[in-house]
Amino acid sequence: MIDNPNDPSLRSFIDVSPDSPFPIQNLPFGVFRRDKNSYPHIGIAIGDEILDVSELTEAAPQFLKWPAFLQLNLWHDLSNILGITPTFWREIRQQVSQLLRYDNPALRDNPKLRQRVLTRRSDVRMLMPCHIPNYTDFYSSREHATNVGIMLRGKDNALMPNWVHLPVAYHGRASSIVVSGTDIRRPHGQTKADDADLPTFGPTKSLDFELEIGTLIGTPNDLGTPIPTSQAAEHVFGMVLVNDWSARDIQKWEYQPLGPFLAKNFATSISPWVVTLDALEPFRVAGPKQDPEPLPYLRCEGNWSYDIQLEVWLQTAKMTEPVRISATNAKHLYWNICQQIAHHTINGCNLQTGDLLASGTISGPTPDSLGSMLELAWKGTRPIQLPNGETRVFLQDGDRVTMTGYCQGPGYRVGFGEVTARVLPAVEFGN
C-alpha cells in the first residue's frame, strides 16, 4: 500500500531540518558527479544527502521498479525519465518516498547499502539535470512588464495592448544555459548612449539578473498537435529556479524590432534540482484575477498558480556574507503554466522533452519585491544601498547573485535549493 508522498506527517530516517529545502515531501531529481572521473549519476535529494538512483538501481533493483527499457539508461541525463509518462514519474517518487520513510528498515538498517547509495550533497558536483533542447522565456509578470514599460514608454503606455490577452514570450538560447555554480563572464557588445550619434563597443555596463522560475517539459507533443490547458500539467515534469542574465545596455540598442538577442544569450543559469509538479501540488493557489477574460483556448479550470516564496541575495567581493535584496512570490504571475503551454502549442509548435519554459522576471507589487536590478534601482535612479556602504545600480565584477525559492508547508519546506553564480570580468581582446 502506497501513502501519499505529500503527506505533511511523513518523516524520513534521514534527519532533515525544518528549513531544509529537501524533506521527504519534496524528493527532487538531479544529476551529479562524485568526482571528476566518475560518470554522471541521477540522484534524489533528501536533507543534506543524495539518494543515488543510478547506483541504487544497480545495487538493489528490487526497490525501484523501472520499465525494462530504462534499466540501462539511468545515467548522464534525466531526459530518459522525463520523456515517459507522468504515471511513471509518480511511481518512482512514491517508491523512493516509501524507501526513505522513518519506519521502513529496508535501506535504513542496511549500512552497506546506505554507504553505497547515499552520499552527502556537499561532496558532489551538480550538473545540468538534462539536455535542454529549446528554451522559451515568457513575460508573465504583470508587475515586471508594467515596470519595464513605464521606464521605456512612460506610465500611460506601460503595458502593450496584447499583454492582457496572451502570455507574451520569445525564444531564448538553449546552448548557453548553465547550471548553478558556473561563473558568468561579463559580455561585450554594441551599445549606444542616448546622446551619442554612433554606437560603441565594449563590456556591458548594465549587467543584470532576472529572477524567474522555469518549467521543464516531460512528455512532448507532436508537431501540429496543440496541448489544451486541461492537459498541460501532464506534460510538465517539474520546475527549477532560473536566473536569466541580461545586459540592459545591449538590449536597449539591439531589441527593435525582433526582440532581445545578444543581451540575453550569453548565459542563463538554472538550479540543479528539479522539483516535480507532484511535490508542488499542495501549494497550488488561485492566480490574479484575469480581466479581460482570456479567449477560450487560454481558459483553465482550477488553481494553477504556485505559492513559491522567492528571494534574491547579493554578495559583493567586499562583503563577507550575502544580503537579501528582493523577496517576492511566484503566485504574482498573471499567466500560469497551463496557459503558457496552451498558448505555446496552439499553432502546432512541438515541445520536446527537456524544454525549458521560463516565467519571465517575477516582480511583486512592492519596491522590495522586484525581480531585476533594473527595477530595484529603477533604471539607475535609486541605487541599492548595501550594509557595508557599497551601492549598486547594476552588477559589478566579483558580485555573486544567489536566488532561492521554497513553498512553506506546516513544519517543512518544499524548496528548490539555489541558483548561484559570480560575475567574472570581461575577457580582454584586441579590437
Added chain:
Amino acid sequence: MIDNPNDPSLRSFIDVSPDSPFPIQNLPFGVFRRDKNSYPHIGIAIGDEILDVSELTEAAPQFLKWPAFLQLNLWHDLSNILGITPTFWREIRQQVSQLLRYDNPALRDNPKLRQRVLTRRSDVRMLMPCHIPNYTDFYSSREHATNVGIMLRGKDNALMPNWVHLPVAYHGRASSIVVSGTDIRRPHGQTKADDADLPTFGPTKSLDFELEIGTLIGTPNDLGTPIPTSQAAEHVFGMVLVNDWSARDIQKWEYQPLGPFLAKNFATSISPWVVTLDALEPFRVAGPKQDPEPLPYLRCEGNWSYDIQLEVWLQTAKMTEPVRISATNAKHLYWNICQQIAHHTINGCNLQTGDLLASGTISGPTPDSLGSMLELAWKGTRPIQLPNGETRVFLQDGDRVTMTGYCQGPGYRVGFGEVTARVLPAVEFGN
C-alpha cells in the same frame, strides 16, 4: 595527387546535365532512407544519383579515409562529420571528387560496387541532414527590412537606427524545422484587426513564405569565446535553402515588445542537400558597400557575399504546373555570414555543431525580386496575378511553394536543389 575539386573542367563518369544542381563541382551532403524500414544513410548527390557514403565506407573502405573514431558513426545524421575540422571535410570532398572522375576506373568499372553504392535520387526519401540544436534567424536584407519598415512605420522611419550598425537577429524555434517535402499545416492563433476592440482566435489569414539561405555550423565554439570575422568561415560546414513560414496577422499582434514567436515557430522548411562552403568558394563576390563603416569587430577582409540565384515558384491546387513569382540573389544581403557569426558570438554565445543561422528574407531591389508574399503583394494592396486567372495576396490551402537556388559556373551549376512544401488546411478543433 589531388586536383582542385572546384575545377570547371572536371567531369564525372555519371552523366550530369548542365542545368543539374549537382555536378562533380558541387558534391553536397545529405541524409536519406532507401525505404521505410532501412536506416538513414549519408549520401553525396551527383547528377540524378546519390553516392551512398555510409554504404561505400562499408563496402570499399579504401576509397574514403575516415578518422578511425568515425568508422562506426556514419549513419543517421551528418553531425558527426560536421563537428570535426574543415580540413577533414575538404579531404572527404576531394576523395569523392577523385572517385567520381570520368577517368578514374575504380568505381566506374566496378558494376557490382556501383550497384551497391549508387542509387537514384528519385528512389529515396530525403531526411533532415542533421540534428539542429539551435536556430537563429537574421534580418540581413536591407531591401526586406526597408520594405517591412515602410509598411509598418512609413517611409521616413523604415529602417531602425540599429540596422546599419549590426546584423539584427532573433532566436527561432529549432524543434519545428522540417525537411523539404513535409506539408505545412495552416496554424491557428490569436489576431486582432486594426479596427477591432478585441482579439479573435482562428486559422491565420495571412500565411506567408520567406525566402532565405541558411548556414549550418560545423565546428563549435566554447561558451565565452567569440569567433572573429577572420575565422568565421572555418566554422561553417555549408548552406541550405530555408523557407521561414510566417503568419503575418499573428505576428502583427504578438511581436511587441519581444519579437516574433507563434507567427514563426509552427514550421521552418529547409532543403535536404547541404552545399559545402568549399563548393561555393568560386562564387564569392563583393557585398553591398557598408556605410557607415561597421565597428572593428564586424569588419572583414575579402569578399564574403555569395552569388546565388534564388527563385520562388508557386503552384495552386488548380494549376497544373508552378509559376515563378520571384527571382533574386543572395548577393544583395547587406550583412555577410562572417559578420553574422562574429556578431552572434561577440558576447561569448556558443554556437553548436548543426546550428542553423538563416539570412532573413532575401529581397532584391525590384518588385519582382521580393522574398515574401507580404512584399510581393505589398500588404495585400497589389495581388499577385497568376497565369490561370487566380490571384494571391497570401497563401491559400493547397498552394505549393518551391524555392530553388544555384550558382552559375561556366557550363555547370552549383545548386541547392529545392525546398518545397504544400499548405494543408488548419486542423479543426472545438474551442
